[in-house]
Amino acid sequence: MSMDRRRFLKIAGVSTVLGLGGASVMNGLSRRGLEASQATVTPDPKGLTAKRWGFAIDVNKLGSPADYQKCIDACHNIHNVPSIENPKHEVKWIWNETYEHSFPGTEHEYMNHEFKEKNFLLLCNHCAQPACVRVCPTQATFKRKDGVVMQDMHRCIGCRFCMAACPFGARSFNYRDPRGKDANGKPFIKVENKTFPTRMIGVVEKCTMCYERLAIGQQPACAEASNGAIVFGDLEDPNSEVRKIINSKYTIRRKPELGTQPSIYYVIGGSEHA
Amino acid sequence: MYNGGKIIAGMLVFLAFFTFPFYYNLGKANARPEPKLNTPVIQQLAEKKCVESRDFMRAEHMQLLNDWRDSVVRDNNRIYKNREGKEFSISLQNTCMNCHSNKKEFCDKCHNYMAVKPYCFSCHIEPKENKS
Ligand code: SF4
Numbered sequence A: 001m002s003m004d005r006r007r008f009l010k011i012a013g014v015s016t017v018l019g020l021g022g023a024s025v026m027n028g029l030s031r032r033g034l035e036a037s038q039a040t041v042t043p044d045p046k047g048l049t050a051k052r053w054g055f056a057i058d059v060n061k062l063g064s065p066a067d068y069q070k071c072i073d074a075c076h077n078i079h080n081v082p083s084i085e086n087p088k089h090e091v092k093w094i095w096n097e098t099y100e101h102s103f104p105g106t107e108h109e110y111m112n113h114e115f116k117e118k119n120f121l122l123l124c125n126h127c128a129q130p131a132c133v134r135v136c137p138t139q140a141t142f143k144r145k146d147g148v149v150m151q152d153m154h155r156c157i158g159c160r161f162c163m164a165a166c167p168f169g170a171r172s173f174n175y176r177d178p179r180g181k182d183a184n185g186k187p188f189i190k191v192e193n194k195t196f197p198t199r200m201i202g203v204v205e206k207c208t209m210c211y212e213r214l215a216i217g218q219q220p221a222c223a224e225a226s227n228g229a230i231v232f233g234d235l236e237d238p239n240s241e242v243r244k245i246i247n248s249k250y251t252i253r254r255k256p257e258l259g260t261q262p263s264i265y266y267v268i269g270g271s272e273h274a
Numbered sequence B: 001m002y003n004g005g006k007i008i009a010g011m012l013v014f015l016a017f018f019t020f021p022f023y024y025n026l027g028k029a030n031a032r033p034e035p036k037l038n039t040p041v042i043q044q045l046a047e048k049k050c051v052e053s054r055d056f057m058r059a060e061h062m063q064l065l066n067d068w069r070d071s072v073v074r075d076n077n078r079i080y081k082n083r084e085g086k087e088f089s090i091s092l093q094n095t096c097m098n099c100h101s102n103k104k105e106f107c108d109k110c111h112n113y114m115a116v117k118p119y120c121f122s123c124h125i126e127p128k129e130n131k132s
């Protein structure tokens, strides 16, 4: 039997419709079958929650370099942050800086000498309006509902836009393989924390507010090691310890004029409890 | 046909090269990979079961791991309740590799066979090889 064009198209059309219909019925069936026995994921019930996490850092309670170092070591050790001597390749999540570099534009010639010379503990501000998040082309860095500015290492392509955008120098690029060794053969990561990953060459890293500790009900490592100098809590909760401190004392934030709304408050002065 | 002889000779040479890998490997079937499960932790399990059934894990572990990483990193959901209602803490480094502490004898066995190179362990720290 010969078939003309018209007849062929008709048959083809009808069988396509039938075929598609059949496929969607099958799909519907199998999906419903799956859902009945679907696995689920939930947060750890032990986890700490907040509307907006933040820190109050009492600069007077962090007197000596040893006090800073305790916090820095606590963070860098548990997060496998490599210590690389070369300042161009250095990786840091939390570090210290002079007043001039921490709060530029506010220093003046008659300033209290002690303050001018003092070092301040700096880390990612977990800004409410983070510049880094706006520029990241892959959403590798993103803001969580609880205020944590996260870094998804799986998605970072190493473009470093975020480093250019962050006005606080909070981000470091892995120019070197963090699992590598220095010129003397010493590994950049002295002792690995086997329960936390490292990063790889070519990605950007920074403080992630110890999201892995918050998730199981622990305080950030720096706060824990600070002997009460760093208080961590919910900025939106008027009864939280951190809010009580900010309400009662004089605090400053880094470069507030840039509008990123840092979530770290440096306690400069004021009475214990006003 | 112009130059017929040359064309046919050329095609024969091409075919010979093109099919070379096939007859070169003929009869030399590679042994099927046998990932090992004999780690101390697995041996102590009362019920030797992964987070999902063996068949599911064989076919879907890559998808499961992808879902797991997004779940933890992006949504902070770190407890996995499997299809039987059993709960696990979602972590490649601390949960999966706690049992499968023999990466070379487990992960690498099939991955090498299939010539796939997942980059999990560029960042996640692999366990000290542990077999019993
Ligand atoms: S301090 Fe920098 S890296 Fe941290 S949230 Fe603000 S802009 Fe982003």
Ligand code: SF4
Pocket: A135, A136, A137, A138, A139, A140, A141, A155, A156, A157, A158, A159, A160, A161, A162, A163, A203, A204
């Ligand atoms: S370096 Fe990574 S985190 Fe930063 S903007 Fe590029 S992709 Fe995003």
